[in-house]
Amino acid sequence: MEMKSYTFRIQRNRRNAEGGVESRWQEYKVEASDTTTILSALEEIKGHQDGSLTFRQSCRSAICGSCAMKISGRTRLACKTHVAKVAKNGVVEIAPQANQPVIKDLAIDIGPFFKRVHKITPYLQEGPESTKEVTKSSFDQVNHVTQCIMCGCCYSDCTMAEVSPEFAGPAALAKSFRFVSDPREGHKKSRLAQLAEPHNAWSCVRCAMCVESCPKDVAPMEAIVKLRTRMVAQGLNDGAGARHALAFHEDIQKSGDLNEFTLLQRTLGIFGAVSELGSALHLMKKGKIPSPFPHKADGLQEVRAIYAALEAHPVDVETKAADVAPE
Amino acid sequence: MNSHDLVIVGAGLAGMRAALEGVRAGINVAIVTKIHPLRSHSCAAQGGVNAAINPKDSWNSHAYDTVKGADFIGDEDAIELMAKEAPDSVLELDRMGCPFSRLEQGEVAQRPFGGASFDRTCYAADRTGQVMLHTLWEQLVKANVPVYEECHLQKLALDENGEVAGVVVYDIKNGNIFPIGAKGVLMATGGYGRVFQVSTNATTNTGDGMALALRAGAPLADMEFVQFHPTGLLTSGILMTEGCRGEGGYLINALGERFMGKYAPTKWELASRDVVSRAEQTEIIEGRGKNGGIFLDLRHLGAEKILERLPQVRQLSIDLEGVDPIHEPIPVRPTVHYSMGGIRTDMWGASPLKGLFAAGEAACVSVHGANRLGGNSLLDTIVFGKITGRKAVEYVTAQGAKNFPMREVELVKARIGELKSRRDFGLRPNELHHRLSTKMNQYVGVFRTKEDLQLALEQFPRIRKDYELIHLDDKSEVFNIDLLRAIELGHLIDLAECIVRGALAREESRGAHTRNDFPQRDDEAWRKHTLANWDVEKGEVALSYEAVRTVGNDNYVPKVRVY
Numbered sequence: 001m002e003m004k005s006y007t008f009r010i011q012r013n014r015r016n017a018e019g020g021v022e023s024r025w026q027e028y029k030v031e032a033s034d035t036t037t038i039l040s041a042l043e044e045i046k047g048h049q050d051g052s053l054t055f056r057q058s059c060r061s062a063i064c065g066s067c068a069m070k071i072s073g074r075t076r077l078a079c080k081t082h083v084a085k086v087a088k089n090g091v092v093e094i095a096p097q098a099n100q101p102v103i104k105d106l107a108i109d110i111g112p113f114f115k116r117v118h119k120i121t122p123y124l125q126e127g128p129e130s131t132k133e134v135t136k137s138s139f140d141q142v143n144h145v146t147q148c149i150m151c152g153c154c155y156s157d158c159t160m161a162e163v164s165p166e167f168a169g170p171a172a173l174a175k176s177f178r179f180v181s182d183p184r185e186g187h188k189k190s191r192l193a194q195l196a197e198p199h200n201a202w203s204c205v206r207c208a209m210c211v212e213s214c215p216k217d218v219a220p221m222e223a224i225v226k227l228r229t230r231m232v233a234q235g236l237n238d239g240a241g242a243r244h245a246l247a248f249h250e251d252i253q254k255s256g257d258l259n260e261f262t263l264l265q266r267t268l269g270i271f272g273a274v275s276e277l278g279s280a281l282h283l284m285k286k287g288k289i290p291s292p293f294p295h296k297a298d299g300l301q302e303v304r305a306i307y308a309a310l311e312a313h314p315v316d317v318e319t320k321a322a323d324v325a326p327e
Numbered sequence: 328m329n330s331h332d333l334v335i336v337g338a339g340l341a342g343m344r345a346a347l348e349g350v351r352a353g354i355n356v357a358i359v360t361k362i363h364p365l366r367s368h369s370c371a372a373q374g375g376v377n378a379a380i381n382p383k384d385s386w387n388s389h390a391y392d393t394v395k396g397a398d399f400i401g402d403e404d405a406i407e408l409m410a411k412e413a414p415d416s417v418l419e420l421d422r423m424g425c426p427f428s429r430l431e432q433g434e435v436a437q438r439p440f441g442g443a444s445f446d447r448t449c450y451a452a453d454r455t456g457q458v459m460l461h462t463l464w465e466q467l468v469k470a471n472v473p474v475y476e477e478c479h480l481q482k483l484a485l486d487e488n489g490e491v492a493g494v495v496v497y498d499i500k501n502g503n504i505f506p507i508g509a510k511g512v513l514m515a516t517g518g519y520g521r522v523f524q525v526s527t528n529a530t531t532n533t534g535d536g537m538a539l540a541l542r543a544g545a546p547l548a549d550m551e552f553v554q555f556h557p558t559g560l561l562t563s564g565i566l567m568t569e570g571c572r573g574e575g576g577y578l579i580n581a582l583g584e585r586f587m588g589k590y591a592p593t594k595w596e597l598a599s600r601d602v603v604s605r606a607e608q609t610e611i612i613e614g615r616g617k618n619g620g621i622f623l624d625l626r627h628l629g630a631e632k633i634l635e636r637l638p639q640v641r642q643l644s645i646d647l648e649g650v651d652p653i654h655e656p657i658p659v660r661p662t663v664h665y666s667m668g669g670i671r672t673d674m675w676g677a678s679p680l681k682g683l684f685a686a687g688e689a690a691c692v693s694v695h696g697a698n699r700l701g702g703n704s705l706l707d708t709i710v711f712g713k714i715t716g717r718k719a720v721e722y723v724t725a726q727g728a729k730n731f732p733m734r735e736v737e738l739v740k741a742r743i744g745e746l747k748s749r750r751d752f753g754l755r756p757n758e759l760h761h762r763l764s765t766k767m768n769q770y771v772g773v774f775r776t777k778e779d780l781q782l783a784l785e786q787f788p789r790i791r792k793d794y795e796l797i798h799l800d801d802k803s804e805v806f807n808i809d810l811l812r813a814i815e816l817g818h819l820i821d822l823a824e825c826i827v828r829g830a831l832a833r834e835e836s837r838g839a840h841t842r843n844d845f846p847q848r849d850d851e852a853w854r855k856h857t858l859a860n861w862d863v864e865k866g867e868v869a870l871s872y873e874a875v876r877t878v879g880n881d882n883y884v885p886k887v888r889v890y
Contacts, residue, residue: 035649047757051800051809123465124424136429
């Protein structure tokens with residue numbers, strides 16, 4: 001196989017005595033073929049050039065979740081990423097996962113990530129809502145999210161986690177959906193109520209970075225959306241997130257367009273809206289305050305017809321994994 | 328000093344299942360693991376877990392298949408126990424929330440597997456190990472079991488009576504070396520795939536528990552029986568599940584011939600793994616291979632079936648071998664996969680060393696004898712995790728406090744300090760590991776001869792000498808993986824010697840151990856377990872033998888094995 005030379009630009013991190021992290025970039029040359037993985041290249045460096053380069057890895061086959069790291073700007077598993085595919089002008093840049101404390105080089109402290117997972121009560125509970133009788137199809141939803149290997153790629157690339165360390169994060173929320181959707185789970189309602197609290201399901205901004213980053217096709221954001229749907233169906237409408245979604249729903253159904261002037265007040269309530277007055281004045285100065293008079297969209301009849309059709313025949317928007325039988 | 332009643336080393340399926348027994352019994356149990364529990368290699372098991380849960384199946388049939396698969400050197404009491412306990416153990420996991428694949432009415436689905444006379448392999452798509460591991464981890468979180476995460480076992484500590492008194496561990500996160508007192512220690516540290524250059528195993532599979540048990544005075548059994556999986560990817564060794572053949576995949580040689588009929592006229596590709604691996608290697612040796620491999624051909628299954636039933640495997644083939652199985656046959660070869668050998672235990676998982684227990688791949692109970700059947704390793708972990716856990720609980724409950732030998736901590740500190748302070752003689756751990764592991768692949772493969780095995784054995788004095796010359800680039804305290812690998816390499820050397828000595832001595836062919844110079848199975852002389860002990864005086868491995876435990880069932884009398 002044809003070998004090409006690549007430059008690996010790797011972030012080397014050390015914790016100093018004061019608890020801070022000292023970073024520098026170090027370059028290594030590695031020969032790689034079309035199917036050489038980033039992990040093989042890192043092993044080549046560690047084994048033959050610099051034994052002090054530090055990173056986690058284990059299974060080499062994208063199932064243990066150890067080797068998630070920032071590779072060319074995106075968090076990926078080193079073991080299933082090809083050097084040739086991510087190199088830019090022959091250079092591959094590697095850094096540790098973001099949104100988490102760094103221990104050394106590419107190894108991060110996985111504690112805070114798992115703490116979030118622990119918080120969602122990550123085990124099946126018997127209870128009043130447990131169903132004993134299950135069928136093949138009742139596992140469709142569970143199957144999909146249990147593909148998660150807890151590698152942390154989604155959390156590292158999460159734009160919400162970047163600004164809000166309190167956010168539960170995509171992996172933990174997808175895991176919670178795994179239980180909410182399991183027919184055997186006995187406390188679905190109280191789980192949903194807990195997930196309606198701040199920093200959980202409603203905090204996601206639906207940027208879809210987690211869907212892009214997930215190496216196992218879990219699509220955490222879709223699980224989060226499903227959680228929201230189930231919350232609203234349960235009447236868990238009190239929070240800002242739910243009110244915001246319902247206001248959207250109401251506007252589009254009514255006028256086919258969003259009434260942004262009243263949206264804030266409907267989402268945050270009168271007092272909440274008043275507290276945002278500063279921002280409003282700022283927007284007003286820039287001429288960005290929307291008109292208070294609702295605008296009716298063209299083709300409103302069509303929008304209403306779509307709503308009527310959907311309400312009569314709801315589309316199943318839930319992601320399912322085939323209950324595959326490979327052996 | 329931290330102390331527990333029971334310390335379990337390893338947080339894969341066997342270790343976590345054992346820990347739950349400790350919780351249920353109300354003892355103080357803790358787990359030590361060098362990687363986060365969810366990173367354990369149990370997650371890489373793809374195919375499934377055997378249990379006679381169908382009313383038309385029976386545990387007797389499962390037990391017989393296993394005795395035969397083991398080439399009549401498995402311990403029959405333990406095999407029967409495993410087959411009997413299988414349905415309860417699998418269904419218990421199901422109740423814990425494990426998302427096994429289902430039949431229409433919700434029953435756990437089962438599929439055919441190599442060497443089995445019934446479709447008894449329960450599964451969750453092609454990621455059975457992963458969902459089982461995640462399920463047991465959930466239970467571990469629920470039970471709030473203390474886990475010493477990213478702590479590496481350094482030594483099994485014995486008290487003045489030669490009984491287990493705890494362990495010394497190295498905290499990878501900060502470099503601390505500290506003792507953990509325990510009345511009993513249960514090794515669930517898995518296998519040693521890294522002894523070989525190419526294996527299906529994780530790079531963390533370095534047999535630490537086996538090697539440290541050996542050095543502490545416990546015997547390892549049947550180490551010469553190393554399972555070669557018939558379908559590891561040619562370049563990386565990554566596993567292509569037996570399910571590829573279960574789904575109807577063919578093995579073809581470089582001439583495009585489907586060859587298994589010559590070797591196993593009834594079962595073809597679904598003969599037991601030792602038979603299929605030998606057939607492949609024969610094709611390769613006789614010149615009908617390509618680049619040292621043959622091919623796994625799934626093309627005739629069609630894109631739809633491959634995408635629906637073998638999605639993970641297809642993706643791995645594309646990612647790691649650059650081959651899409653829908654359009655091209657996958658280059659594969661027999662690849663080191665599993666250790667039938669391990670820490671010798673009785674049928675309850677207790678080793679002869681007082682206070683030491685072992686379960687899962689780290690143990691040799693022995694339910695797999697000379698060749699493990701697919702689907703029996705996941706089963707082994709949950710059945711003997713439970714049984715050994717119970718036995719260990721029973722033992723520690725009857726023990727008083729142990730006297731921890733603090734000098735062991737000092738010895739470990741001195742050893743690690745010495746490793747870190749070494750001068751650079753130009754030998755990195757990786758280079759020595761490469762030398763050892765390539766020799767093991769070269770001389771201790773599917774087919775073995777006295778000459779090759781002797782060549783393998785002769786290298787040990789030199790390797791041990793050079794091991795004292797390796798140096799570390801990383802001298803730091805925090806997350807020193809360089810140091811970790813150097814320590815692991817020491818374990819691999821000990822285990823490799825056990826494998827080579829056992830293989831050289833066993834002058835017969837049985838299961839996964841094939842000697843070209845002794846092609847027949849010899850029940851008269853060799854229906855016995857090899858025990859490897861560490862000879863402290865000589866600084867090398869010494870062998871002895873032990874009878875197979877039989878139960879007097881006429882069906883189990885050795886006969887010619889045909890598939």
